Amino acid sequence: MAIRAVSHDERSAFGLLAGLVAVLMAVTAFPILYSLWISLFAVNLRRPLRMPFVGLDNYIAVLSSPAFWESAGRTALFSAMAVAAVLVIATLVAVLLDQEFPGRRVLSACLLIPWAIPSVANGLMWKWIYDANYGALNGLLLQLGFINSAMIWLGDANRTLPLIANAFIWKEVPLAAILLLVTLKSIPSDLYAAAAVDGAPAFRRFVAITLPALRPGFLLVALYEAMMAIRHFDLFFLLTEGGPGGASDVVAWRIYVETFRNLSFGTGAAMSYILALATLLMSYALIRSMAEKL
Amino acid sequence: MARIRFQSVTKRYANGATAVAGLDLDIADQEFLVLLGPSGCGKSTTLNMIAGLEEISEGVLLFDDQIVNNVPAHKRDVAMVFQSYALYPHMTVFENIAFGLRMRRVGEADLRMRVMQAADKLEITHLLERRPSQLSGGQRQRVALGRAMVREPAVFLMDEPLSNLDASLRISMRAQIRHLHTQMRSTFVYVTHDQAEALTLADRIVVMKDGTIQQIGTPDEIYESPTNVFVASFLGSPTINLLEGALERENGAACFKRGTLTIPLPALQGGARNIVLGLRPEDVGTPGDGPQLHGVVDTAMPSGADQFLGVLVDDAMLFLRVGKDVRVRAGEAISFGLNPERLHVFDRETGRSLRGAA
Numbered sequence: 001m002a003i004r005a006v007s008h009d010e011r012s013a014f015g016l017l018a019g020l021v022a023v024l025m026a027v028t029a030f031p032i033l034y035s036l037w038i039s040l041f042a043v044n045l046r047r048p049l050r051m052p053f054v055g056l057d058n059y060i061a062v063l064s065s066p067a068f069w070e071s072a073g074r075t076a077l078f079s080a081m082a083v084a085a086v087l088v089i090a091t092l093v094a095v096l097l098d099q100e101f102p103g104r105r106v107l108s109a110c111l112l113i114p115w116a117i118p119s120v121a122n123g124l125m126w127k128w129i130y131d132a133n134y135g136a137l138n139g140l141l142l143q144l145g146f147i148n149s150a151m152i153w154l155g156d157a158n159r160t161l162p163l164i165a166n167a168f169i170w171k172e173v174p175l176a177a178i179l180l181l182v183t184l185k186s187i188p189s190d191l192y193a194a195a196a197v198d199g200a201p202a203f204r205r206f207v208a209i210t211l212p213a214l215r216p217g218f219l220l221v222a223l224y225e226a227m228m229a230i231r232h233f234d235l236f237f238l239l240t241e242g243g244p245g246g247a248s249d250v251v252a253w254r255i256y257v258e259t260f261r262n263l264s265f266g267t268g269a270a271m272s273y274i275l276a277l278a279t280l281l282m283s284y285a286l287i288r289s290m291a292e293k294l
Numbered sequence: 295m296a297r298i299r300f301q302s303v304t305k306r307y308a309n310g311a312t313a314v315a316g317l318d319l320d321i322a323d324q325e326f327l328v329l330l331g332p333s334g335c336g337k338s339t340t341l342n343m344i345a346g347l348e349e350i351s352e353g354v355l356l357f358d359d360q361i362v363n364n365v366p367a368h369k370r371d372v373a374m375v376f377q378s379y380a381l382y383p384h385m386t387v388f389e390n391i392a393f394g395l396r397m398r399r400v401g402e403a404d405l406r407m408r409v410m411q412a413a414d415k416l417e418i419t420h421l422l423e424r425r426p427s428q429l430s431g432g433q434r435q436r437v438a439l440g441r442a443m444v445r446e447p448a449v450f451l452m453d454e455p456l457s458n459l460d461a462s463l464r465i466s467m468r469a470q471i472r473h474l475h476t477q478m479r480s481t482f483v484y485v486t487h488d489q490a491e492a493l494t495l496a497d498r499i500v501v502m503k504d505g506t507i508q509q510i511g512t513p514d515e516i517y518e519s520p521t522n523v524f525v526a527s528f529l530g531s532p533t534i535n536l537l538e539g540a541l542e543r544e545n546g547a548a549c550f551k552r553g554t555l556t557i558p559l560p561a562l563q564g565g566a567r568n569i570v571l572g573l574r575p576e577d578v579g580t581p582g583d584g585p586q587l588h589g590v591v592d593t594a595m596p597s598g599a600d601q602f603l604g605v606l607v608d609d610a611m612l613f614l615r616v617g618k619d620v621r622v623r624a625g626e627a628i629s630f631g632l633n634p635e636r637l638h639v640f641d642r643e644t645g646r647s648l649r650g651a652a
Contacts, residue, residue: 199397
């Protein structure tokens with residue numbers, strides 16, 4: 001087999017790309033592979049020089065810990081709540097923005113604000129809103145007479161996950177609504193006219209035409225939001241630090257505690273890999289079902 | 295069964311544009327009415343107002359003796375075939391056809407029977423389990439017809455249903471639609487910009503332009519006695535020849551004058567004025583007793599059954615249809631006989647026909 005000479009253009013292309021590739025390797029590929037590597041060792045920063053190889057022991061330890069499975073259950077609950085609510089609210093917002101009314105453009109632009117706010121700013125904002133002493137939520141509910149005394153919102157173990165999910169949903173709805181709106185805009189208006197002439201009132205037209213047409217959009221949004229929710233860390237860190245009493249101790253938070261508070265890098269890395277693998281499997285299943293239905 | 299009446303109906307859009315202005319139209323029960331005109335003439339808007347898809351800005355629309363201005367589309371007994379077919383993409387052909395029946399809560403057994411009957415008539419029984427995306431244009435068209443048919447509506451509306459089909463299919467579908475009309479005994483309103491389609495299908499044609507009616511009549515009336523230049527030139531292929539000239543009177547008899555050309559126009563009333571003379575390509579014969587036309591052949595275009603000649607008469611180019619047996623070559627002189635009865639005469643200022651009836 002003859003070896004083709006590398007042309008001048010190709011050589012300069014390699015040269016130009018090499019820098020970028022090197023940076024990507026350093027900041028992306030290296031940490032990924034390095035964390036896989038250390039997940040196979042018993043790494044503890046309190047004894048940094050002693051780092052015995054333990055094989056899959058870290059993984060076994062994580063998977064056989066009841067506390068980990070409790071966290072996994074909370075992650076699943078949080079994700080299910082968040083994704084379902086994002087889907088419903090984003091659909092309503094998209095349908096609203098699909099109508100013609102004065103001020104639609106301004107409203108569409110305003111809608112994007114929560115999405116544009118940095119994650120930490122969003123977290124701090126909700127921390128203030130939920131604050132027991134001077135929070136806006138207590139203020140509003142007290143003034144409207146729904147509650148008689150200020151509540152310690154994030155101190156209630158039963159309310160913690162829904163409240164954090166609420167902050168997550170607030171930030172995620174805009175993007176989901178825009179994605180669904182794009183799908184809505186692509187539905188030919190003739191279909192609605194045909195269904196109207198066929199005798200379908202507005203609600204039946206929505207069920208018969210809008211919902212099925214939105215299905216690809218739903219699957220896309222569900223996939224993206226599920227990935228975001230499963231791995232979500234910022235709000236748990238900012239609002240509750242896993243509390244009260246472990247009520248918001250999700251896997252992402254547990255990874256942080258294990259790694260940076262317990263300084264046990266080996267088990268932390270193993271947990272990260274388990275979470276990544278679980279996300280990957282879920283995405284794969286969703287994409288498979290998407291491909292079948294499209 | 296429904297008689298449809300428009301009484302001074304106007305449709306104005308939010309941006310101020312007027313799509314239809316002061317429309318008066320009476321469509322008889324079980325009539326096949328064709329709305330014909332160029333794009334933007336208001337024909338589709340008129341159809342959509344019957345369907346209830348467009349609001350009426352002014353005037354009254356009646357089905358039989360009921361005012362339906364504010365009856366929403368889904369409560370009118372109307373079926374419609376769209377130019378885009380508008381088949382529901384995620385439903386099977388069967389469900390597409392059945393949709394209107396389901397909306398009207400027709401029982402499952404009856405529904406199944408009616409869908410099968412319609413599918414049988416349209417020869418699409420083997421397609422019932424497919425999705426619209428798996429069908430050809432002609433098949434989609436049939437499904438769209440089937441969806442409207444099963445409803446057995448009082449009013450059957452069609453918005454350019456054949457314009458996305460290829461030429462041969464279009465011709466055979468015309469016959470099917472005509473056949474459908476005789477079977478269904480509903481009122482048909484059909485929108486098209488294709489004059490040949492209108493002439494083939496219609497009981498009556500309504501020619502529209504700029505939101506107003508130009509002429510209403512049977513295909514023969516519209517073709518033979520157009521009331522103005524627009525109607526005359528919109529129907530017929532190739533289009534009618536129009537010659538600008540003057541109406542003059544010689545010894546009391548009217549005649550058309552243009553340069554060296556003089557054509558007597560007996561039985562035409564009125565004084566001298568500028569006129570437009572219309573001559574259909576097929577309205578020429580062999581030179582005889584009557585008036586004659588002399589010219590020079592510019593081009594000869596055989597077209598199967600007959601041939602078209604481009605003939606230079608005076609300084610005007612006329613397109614004429616003659617038999618194949620007329621053997622001429624470019625540059626040769628040629629003469630034709632004219633039947634003055636078949637000449638169309640229009641006022642040049644108003645465009646209106648100067649013939650008696652109109």
